[in-house]
Amino acid sequence: MSLTALAKEILKHAQTLDAYIEENGLPEPSFDSSGPLDFPIVASTKTAKLLESRTALMELNKELSDLAAGPTHAVATAALIPQFECMALRAVNGFRIPEAVPITGSATFSEIAASTGVSEEIVTRIIRHATTMRIFSESDGNVSHNAASRALLENSLLRDYVTTALNTGFRVASNFQEAVAKYGTVDEPTQTAFNVAFGTDESFYQFIQRDEEKERMKALSGFMGFMVQQGDTGGRTHSPEHLLDAFDWAGIGNALVVDVGGSLGEVSALIAAQHNNLRFIVQDLAPIIALAEPHSQIAFEVHNFLTPQPPTSADADVFLLRHIMHDHSDKHAATILRNITLVMKPTAKILIVDFIPSADAPNVVRKAKGTGDMFMMALLAGKERERTDWERLLQNADTRLRIMKFTETAGSAFGVVEVGFANE
Structure with a gap:
């Protein structure tokens, strides 16, 4: 399919969704500070057919983006960019930067640094990278919330989801190859990338029973709560x-x-x-x-x-x-x-x-x-x-x-x- 043909398909599905949003008086999707924190059409059995257009929109947009990058650079991008987006998001969440920005108005980098206890240089660089991920808005050194940073501020289950995905998932992912070299197979829960990453002979579920791992257990509970209550896979609930x-x-x-x-x-x-x-x-x-x-x-x-x-x-x-x-x-x-x-x-x-x-x-x-x-x-x-x-x-x-x-x-x-x- 040509780039133009893909773009036409994208337009068709976008128009389908826009028409429903307008007819039902729903808020337009937006990352503006006052925008909805979730896609406005709720996934359910009643909207399943309609939301196939949402799935198609995400699918085709990604295909168009990858084609525009070209196969070589699509691979190169996948190798480098995601983990440093994870690094920035983990810092935003872990340093509790959303709490340092007022829900209305803005804060300077120095004010955020003072509130979080993190150096102004680090805060500045982390937030500026986060804005490329559509988290926060920044203008002339003044940082304000947008819809994504508001979601991190207001949704505790989302914060727990991010914490588990990045404090645990990110760490085990980077040790998978080493685990295969060490154990050879993937049959036992005590012989995984988790065991290599955390230097333990216990399974993950045994490990998080430790007194010192209560915060990890709490985050996991929130992670699972988010998956059940708010999980969304290509428009599927x-x-x-x-x-x-x-x-x-x-x-x-x-x-x-x-x-x-x-x-x-x-x-x-x-x-x-x-x-x-x-x-x-x-x-x-x-x-x-x-x-x-x-x-x-x-x-x-x-x-x-x-x-x-x-x-x-x-x-x-x-x-x-x-x-x-x-x-x-x-x-x-x-x-x-x-x-x-x-x-x-x-x-x-x-x-x-x-x-x-x-x-x-x-x-x-x-x-x-x-x-x-x-x-x-x-x-x-x-x-x-x-x-x-x-x-x-x-x-x-x-x-x-x-x-x-x-x-x-x-x-x-x-x-x-x-x-x-x-x-x-």
Whole structure:
């Protein structure tokens, strides 16, 4: 496709979005200080078709930019620029620079330096680079907020997301090659880039239990909260509400659902609110279960899914594994499935909810999947899987297991793999 043809496609999708924004009285997308902090069209099943234009706009813009740069310089740019953007953003967030700028008006570099305790020269250079990323506005040495810096100031979950991505993710990413040289494989959560980067023999989840790592744990909680509540992948929402339509909950009758690694039961409660005939057992580790609130349809149970399922699971009609499997290598993911099949009755189903974009998904969506895959591999020895990966994993876990159905819900970044025993 020629540059002109690409530009025409971009214009077509931009006009589609602009028309909807204008017709519905929504604010125009802008990085101005008074602009909306999120894209004004909210991702949902109702707007999924419309937001395909948003995904296409992001996809085509990136393609046009890369073509304008040319293949050589597209590679060179990818090698150098992102990590120093990360360096600047980490400094902005870590030095709490947004808090040093008044929400209205402006602050000088010297005033920001005095407020943050960072030298004026460093503050100046960091902020000026941040403005090229559309974070802050600066004119003649006076710094003011724009929409992006306001988001960092006002959204604590975003700050936690940035903290985890850069204080942990950035560090492990730069040690991946060294980890492969040291360990050779990516099977064990104690033999990863995280272990090399942080000089520990503990897994990431063991490491953050340390008293001195409370801030890292807190940031991780916020990171996960941001992903669930505000995550957005090419216009596709991360909300768990897609699960309501991705499986025939009404069709299983008065059933028992075991929510494996279900945290505080938020997803089970979401489903229960629409299906009062369903009963749930939410399983997780003791410190998490201790924080759970009572619910009339939910029982909470202490269980480590890397050990065999307890007898209480033998009556389950559905085992729900939401965002569990990608944390684990094939070796340990097979163990999780095997522990279920040991007690699973012939008619029961396993629902695996993970990031499973189709092969023809836009590159912006597949890149998000690939980013998650790199992060999981470097941090946990985990893995984002495609259909052939799931088929191979099921066979390694239990030869009776089969994929019954793949479901991608419109507007959602995540899909559902429905698994059952063969010939049942």
